[in-house]
Amino acid sequence: MEREVKTYVLKRSDDDAVPRKLSIDYAAALNSQQLAAVTAGEGPSLVIAGAGSGKTRTLVYRVAYLIDSGVDPSNILLLTFTRKSAQEMVQRAGELIGARSERVCGGTFHSVANLLLRRYGRSIGVEPGFTILDRGDAEDLIALVRSQLGLNEKDKRFPRKGTIMEMISKSENTLRSLEEIILDEFGHFADHIEDLSRLKTAYQSAKRQKQLLDYDDLLVMLRQLLLLDETARMTISRQFRYILVDEYQDTNRLQAEVVRKLAATHNNVMVVGDDSQSIYAFRGATFKNIMEFPQLFPGTQIYKLEENYRSTQPILNLANCIIDEAAEKYTKRLFTRKIDGPLPSLVEAAGENTQSRFIAQKILELREEGVPLSEVAVLFRSSFHSFDLEIELSRKGLPFIKRGGVKFIETAHVKDLLAHVRVIANPLDTVSWNRVLMLVEGVGPKKAHDLLAAIVKGGQPFDVLRGVSGRSGQGLKSLANTLESLSGAEARSPSEQVNQIYEYYLPILKEQYDDYPKRTRDLDHLHTIAEGYPGVNEFLADLALEPPDGSASGVDAPDRDDERLVLSTIHSAKGLEWQAVFVIWIVDGRFPSVYSFVADEDLEEERRLFYVSVTRAKRHLFLTYPINVYDKSSGMLLSKPSRFLDHVSSDLLDQVALVEEGGRGEWGRSHDPYY
DNA sequence: TTTCGTGTGATTTTT
DNA sequence: TCACACGAAA
Numbered sequence: 001m002e003r004e005v006k007t008y009v010l011k012r013s014d015d016d017a018v019p020r021k022l023s024i025d026y027a028a029a030l031n032s033q034q035l036a037a038v039t040a041g042e043g044p045s046l047v048i049a050g051a052g053s054g055k056t057r058t059l060v061y062r063v064a065y066l067i068d069s070g071v072d073p074s075n076i077l078l079l080t081f082t083r084k085s086a087q088e089m090v091q092r093a094g095e096l097i098g099a100r101s102e103r104v105c106g107g108t109f110h111s112v113a114n115l116l117l118r119r120y121g122r123s124i125g126v127e128p129g130f131t132i133l134d135r136g137d138a139e140d141l142i143a144l145v146r147s148q149l150g151l152n153e154k155d156k157r158f159p160r161k162g163t164i165m166e167m168i169s170k171s172e173n174t175l176r177s178l179e180e181i182i183l184d185e186f187g188h189f190a191d192h193i194e195d196l197s198r199l200k201t202a203y204q205s206a207k208r209q210k211q212l213l214d215y216d217d218l219l220v221m222l223r224q225l226l227l228l229d230e231t232a233r234m235t236i237s238r239q240f241r242y243i244l245v246d247e248y249q250d251t252n253r254l255q256a257e258v259v260r261k262l263a264a265t266h267n268n269v270m271v272v273g274d275d276s277q278s279i280y281a282f283r284g285a286t287f288k289n290i291m292e293f294p295q296l297f298p299g300t301q302i303y304k305l306e307e308n309y310r311s312t313q314p315i316l317n318l319a320n321c322i323i324d325e326a327a328e329k330y331t332k333r334l335f336t337r338k339i340d341g342p343l344p345s346l347v348e349a350a351g352e353n354t355q356s357r358f359i360a361q362k363i364l365e366l367r368e369e370g371v372p373l374s375e376v377a378v379l380f381r382s383s384f385h386s387f388d389l390e391i392e393l394s395r396k397g398l399p400f401i402k403r404g405g406v407k408f409i410e411t412a413h414v415k416d417l418l419a420h421v422r423v424i425a426n427p428l429d430t431v432s433w434n435r436v437l438m439l440v441e442g443v444g445p446k447k448a449h450d451l452l453a454a455i456v457k458g459g460q461p462f463d464v465l466r467g468v469s470g471r472s473g474q475g476l477k478s479l480a481n482t483l484e485s486l487s488g489a490e491a492r493s494p495s496e497q498v499n500q501i502y503e504y505y506l507p508i509l510k511e512q513y514d515d516y517p518k519r520t521r522d523l524d525h526l527h528t529i530a531e532g533y534p535g536v537n538e539f540l541a542d543l544a545l546e547p548p549d550g551s552a553s554g555v556d557a558p559d560r561d562d563e564r565l566v567l568s569t570i571h572s573a574k575g576l577e578w579q580a581v582f583v584i585w586i587v588d589g590r591f592p593s594v595y596s597f598v599a600d601e602d603l604e605e606e607r608r609l610f611y612v613s614v615t616r617a618k619r620h621l622f623l624t625y626p627i628n629v630y631d632k633s634s635g636m637l638l639s640k641p642s643r644f645l646d647h648v649s650s651d652l653l654d655q656v657a658l659v660e661e662g663g664r665g666e667w668g669r670s671h672d673p674y675y
Numbered sequence: 676t677t678t679c680g681t682g683t684g685a686t687t688t689t690t
Numbered sequence: 691t692c693a694c695a696c697g698a699a700a
Binding site (some may be wrong): 676677678679680681682683684685688 | 691692693694695696697698699700
Binding site (some may be wrong): 081082108109110111134135160214216218219265278281282283381382383384404407440443444446447471544545546547569570571572577595596605609 | 676677678685686687688689690
């Protein structure tokens with residue numbers, strides 16, 4: 001009889017100079033294209049990864065491979081589009097390689113910039129306690145500055161705060177001058193170029209003074225830091241010796257610049273992306289980044305991933321056909337080994353509600369066939385496109401969560417409450433001060449402005465507030481007391497702060513909104529979130545950088561999390577996949593939207609967006625379009641399917657017409673507002 | 676100076 | 691339909 005051989009494990013020593021045996025069989029887990037990318041050597045590399053080609057898998061294995069071959073995890077920087085996807089990748093790498101992976105630094109450009117600036121920003125005048133302005137706050141500050149400059153005379157048509165913000169943001173993100181942007185894209189405001197430049201300068205210096213950074217500043221300042229502070233630059237680039245960038249097609253010039261600076265000393269940078277899925281041009285992103293990467297980093301190795309593991313061949317045929325029409329791209333052709341599957345359906349509905357009813361019914365049917373709700377998604381161009389469907393789904397008792405659209409964090413009452421927290425954290429934050437003061441009965445723009453001036457000058461905010469007599473005196477005293485009880489002792493936890501402010505704020509909330517019960521629930525939710533944070537600064541920064549999605553509506557059934565279908569804008573669906581996908585409102589004028597008809601490049605972007613939506617589906621794909629819908633904004637009667645389907649041959653799609661049971665007509669449903 | 680009401684005008688996608 | 695900006699009354 002053979003004796004059983006016992007094994008004894010020899011531990012690895014860390015200073016092992018000889019290349020050690022890798023612990024994972026990479027060749028078995030990956031296809032040859034993926035393997036090549038994963039095991040790429042040092043130096044710049046570009047991975048062109050088609051939809052569903054295992055891009056995430058490749059990145060995860062790349063991280064594991066680097067660690068496996070002796071790289072210290074804390075030397076790896078993983079830049080992704082959302083923080084969630086960074087965490088997911090790190091976690092999956094951990095399953096391969098062990099908990100070591102947790103020391104990988106991962107996150108969005110903005111969140112990494114946030115961390116680095118808080119640590120090293122002092123040298124360029126960024127104090128570690130700075131406050132991050134979200135889009136709304138930034139616009140409020142613009143409005144404030146605008147009125148200070150007296151730029152709101154009524155005779156001239158001056159752009160609104162949102163438009164101004166858009167202009168400035170675009171100029172920052174594309175590294176172009178404001179004048180250029182205005183002449184190029186906002187031609188009708190060309191008369192105001194001088195005023196707008198003044199406004200921009202004033203806005204910038206207001207932020208600087210008050211230690212406020214908007215989203216763009218996070219990147220701008222990081223670039224600044226890398227440019228001006230040699231010591232910080234060396235420290236940072238010594239720390240991040242391997243840089244991985246996901247979704248590179250959606251980076252803008254500014255981000256590309258930051259990557260180049262970060263990698264300047266070692267060139268160990270791998271970017272991954274798909275030019276056909278570039279859908280963030282409105283935010284300054286340009287797929288040219290990915291096209292020009294090899295020029296920016298000479299010696300770039302290019303890898304292409306073309307085998308699709310997600311979808312069936314019929315779905316890919318349609319996808320390929322749509323993107324074939326695109327003007328400019330890296331040529332690649334997706335293929336799959338999943339040959340068989342149902343043809344995608346193109347469904348014509350007599351009106352919006354018919355479309356909704358079709359979807360609800362079909363979802364129930366799919367569930368009968370064994371497709372769980374969690375494997376179903378409904379995608380759309382703009383978030384309001386799902387309103388009618390949401391009602392229909394609730395009526396049928398189908399639970400869903402909605403992604404994209406108005407964020408819970410952006411609702412007025414949540415911003416109100418947070419403004420108080422922020423004032424305590426950064427007493428110079430005049431945007432939040434303004435918000436807080438204006439809530440007090442009897443305080444308007446003038447008094448708020450005066451008080452602010454006194455606070456900035458005089459130092460002791462609470463004394464200033466208590467010194468006021470008259471109509472607003474009582475309210476301001478109460479505000480001062482609340483804030484004072486929370487400041488000073490910095491140990492107050494975020495949840496405690498939220499709690500106290502809630503008590504102070506509740507009467508104001510009731511006064512202001514009739515629907516306050518709904519809103520108090522949001523505030524309860526905020527409190528729950530706050531409980532997860534030990535420190536106020538992390539709490540505030542996280543909230544600004546990675547807002548929890550979904551407003552409180554539609555979150556009615558929190559019990560079985562995986563038993564809900566997803567409603568999502570296409571943008572928010574990036575990188576995700578489902579067994580069954582519905583893309584609704586495939587009507588010319590909605591998708592592509594009328595706004596994109598003017599410029600070719602806008603239309604191209606819509607096409608890529610359509611491509612992204614179609615390639616989310618693993619097996620079942622339904623494209624639906626209502627007809628005879630009157631569009632108020634354009635005055636058009638929408639009745640033709642999207643022009644992106646014009647060149648799709650009819651044998652790639654199942655065309656379906658909906659028939660009412662018993663012959664009841666759609667016109668009978670008079671509650672349909674579009675009808 | 677604040678607040679409230681009316682009119683206008685524009686209207687996506689998000690860190 | 692909604693938000694924003696402006697004008698009039700308290």
